[in-house]
Amino acid sequence: MPRQSIKKVDATSKEPDPIDGAAIPVPCGHVFDLACITHLFQSSVRDDSLYPPRCCHRNIPFTKVRRYVSQALIADFRLKGREKKTMHRVYCSSPSCNRFLGALHQKSSRKVYDCPAPSCSTRTCGKCRTKYEGVGNHNCVIDAATQQVLDIAQASGWARCPGCSHLIEKIAGCNHMVCRCGTTFDYACK
Structure with a gap:
């Protein structure tokens, strides 16, 4: 007996596309295949305006897709969630990196963030958000x-x-x- 073809709706056309592989239902009733749902979650990690991922203006819970995506995407998605929950944020002071590091540290003691990005070793002051030059060399002053x-x-x-x-x-x-x-x-x- 042939398997019934499940369809996903493409927002740019009237005709639904066929689902390849696992069918992943979302709260609005639409169904995504693995490639599309992965792309949607990857895009939400890169673009703040797409976070959290949605379909038909309804959030798609990460629990619905976690078992289908890579460990790297799970880690990136959790980091994006932590970033979005942090009010006063510190990003890597290297203009070519700009990775989220944590919360602004407003107390008198200094908090220094070491950028965890593999291609970056920049140290950023958690108080003034500028490059940390080291003990005795760093003043929290705007350049x-x-x-x-x-x-x-x-x-x-x-x-x-x-x-x-x-x-x-x-x-x-x-x-x-x-x-x-x-x-x-x-x-x-x-």
Whole structure:
């Protein structure tokens, strides 16, 4: 007896695509194959606007797909979850890396993060978010180039996100802002 073909819906077309291999149902009633659901979760780890993964505006619980995906994706997804739950974040100070390291450390004692990325060995100060130069050599001061950017931002009326300190320029719309880190704030009040 031939196996019945299960279909998945492609958002760009009216015709559903055939499911290859395991059929993974999601809360909205749609069904994904392994390649598509893996791609969706990988994309959500790389792009904050896609996290958490959704279909039809409904979150897809990770428990539904965990047994189908690689250990590396499980680790990346857990790290993204930790990042999204952290209000004041510290990222690697190396511009070519920018990996999430942990929470901002606002106490007087210094917290130094060693970047765990395989191709990066940068040490970042958890208090000022700049490259850590070592005991006795590091002062939590903004460097001249960063200060120039902050001066331009202030003169232009830009705001800094109270959650992650990224600069935000409002081009149009209301003053209600939602940063890529998930923090909401009023642009006029900054």
